[in-house]
Every structure is written in structure tokens, then in C-alpha cells.
Amino acid sequence: MIKKKFSSSVEDYLEAIYFIGKERGSVRTSDIAFFLKHKPPSVTEMLDKLSKKGFIKHEKYGTVSLTLQGMRIAEEVSGRHNTLISFLELLGVDRGTAEIDACKMEHILNRRTINRLRRFVEFVQRAPKEPEWLEHYKHFVKTGEHLECKSEGTK
Amino acid sequence: MIKKKFSSSVEDYLEAIYFIGKERGSVRTSDIAFFLKHKPPSVTEMLDKLSKKGFIKHEKYGTVSLTLQGMRIAEEVSGRHNTLISFLELLGVDRGTAEIDACKMEHILNRRTINRLRRFVEFVQRAPKEPEWLEHYKHFVKTGEHLECKSEGTK
DNA sequence: AAAAAATGTTAGGTTAACCGAAAAATTTAA
């Protein structure tokens, strides 16, 4: 049922509206322009498109809000975003880079791939205890060497 | 240093030329069109652009070959592709989906992110023995449950 | 409440990357 595909841009706008709405309460053209680093005319244009598609309500010279359908999409995208951020940070990617890359990946990855990534994140987060191998991985990233579990400390 | 950024499309074409060249020896417009599932006029247009940028040699009505610079880029992209494929398959994403998603990710991810992913792949592949946690992860994907070190025993 | 400032929209333009139809060159076959 939820199989339609939207452009990266459409998803970005819906996500931005969703995010700004949560942060600031109301959402206006300039907020979106600022958030997405686009110019106001581009925003107006896209808002028209999103209105026609039924994803938002937009009163001229006024505020923007998500319809139910728009909200559904925005939450879906936002969920992917969060999964990706968590995943990238697990891997030791810095916050800034993680944000940038998550924003791109969230639009292109297959559902199955995202699911695997989410599973991976859950696997780590819900582990009964802090998994050793993650420490080992981080060591490996730094040094390129495997420090073997019990026998030897490479150091 | 390799700091320039090319469009996804440019990278796709160079990668395709690289790949076809290795597979079939010579590369022609129709090969690329088939490979990328584009129409010949699109290919001709892009070949002109790539020629002007100095990434390929292309004789009219003839064959295409990568210049040194083009080769360098193609190899770089192809390397990213391989890293991504390996990574996705580690995570249990099926071949087909992995191919599709790798082809998209390879153009957008930050170098740092790719490096982390490569490290991750190496971490697993170069481990002295098959890491247990990978088994545990796969179990977790299937069942949603941790079969954790109750008494230490998989094997 | 009128002028000034800020914000939003309209109109027109640009660019990248695709396309189909038709022309041109090359290759194949009769």
C-alpha cells in the first residue's frame, strides 16, 4: 500500500515541514527556505505542487501544515533518517557527516536495505551488554589491527 | 588530491565504460545505452561532455576509451561500489537489492563514510576467525531476539 | 493610518539529463 515513490526533493520538503512544525509550531515559506537553504520562490513553487498532491495545506501568504497523508510520508522519511543517523554513528561517522549522508541516503535506499540497517542498530542497542566487537571494530578503525579477545593485547 | 565532485550521471557513465571495457574489450555507444538502460541519443550527448572534460576519447561513429584521468575516476567509483556491495551483503541484503542500492550510494556518500564502511568490511573479512556476533546478528534479524552468551556456546 | 520593512508570489530563465524522430554514417548482404 505504501509503495509510491516520491522525489528526493518532495521528501525533503515534507520532512522539513514536519521538523519545523515540531520545533517552532508554525511553518512559513521563509522557515522552509532557511532550513533547506533554498530561495523563497523555489519554496513557493514546491508548496504549490505539494498542495496539489494533497500532502499539505497552504494558505496564500500564510502558513503551511501537513495533511494526514503528508504527515504519513514525513514520518516515514524521518524514521529512515533516524535509523541512518544511528547507524552511521555506530560506525563512528561524526555527527556532521552523518547528518549530511543520512539526508541523502534516506531518499534512495530500498526498504529492505533500510530494514537491515535498522535491525543492525537494534541489534547493538538492545544487546544485553555492550558488545565487545564494537570496541574491537573501533580499535581496528584506528590501528588497522585486530586485538584478539582473550589471548593477547596488541599494544 | 582527488577532491573534485562529479554528477551521479557522469560517474555512472565512466563506471559503465570502465566495466564494459573490461568485459568486452571495446566500448560503443550502444553498449553503454544497453548497460545503463538509456537511449543512444542520451549516450552520445554525454560522451561529448565527457570528451570535453577530458575523461574519454571518442571517435565519431567509433569506439570509446577512458583517458588516464577518466580511468582514475572510474576506478575510484568502482572501488566505492565494491565496498558497498560487500558491506550490504555482510548485512544480509540480497544481491539484487545490494546492486541497486550500491549504485546509488556510490555517488552520494562522503569519503569518510565510505572509509568507515570499508573498514567495517575489512574488520569482518580479516578477523582471525569467523566472528560470532555476525551469526548473532543474523539470528536477530530473523527472530528479533538476542541469543546471547547464556553459557558462551555457539560453535 | 501611511510609510517603510519584511515576507511571499509571479514571471521568466537556466541547467542537467533524459527522450523521440529523422538524418547521416557504417556495416552487412545480395
Add this chain to the structure above:
DNA sequence: TTAAATTTTTCGGTTAACCTAACATTTTTT
């Protein structure tokens, strides 16, 4: 060695997503 078939290019479109400049509306002073 011409004619037919195939491949490649040229030419003219299309679309999405951006932009600037100019105009319209709303909000904020004074």
C-alpha cells in the same frame, strides 16, 4: 557495388528543480 539494415548522431523537446528580478501582500514602525 549497390541496396538494405544497423548504428550513431543531430535536432528539437520535455521535465524537475533550482534561480533572479519584479511585483504583491502583510506586518511593523512612526
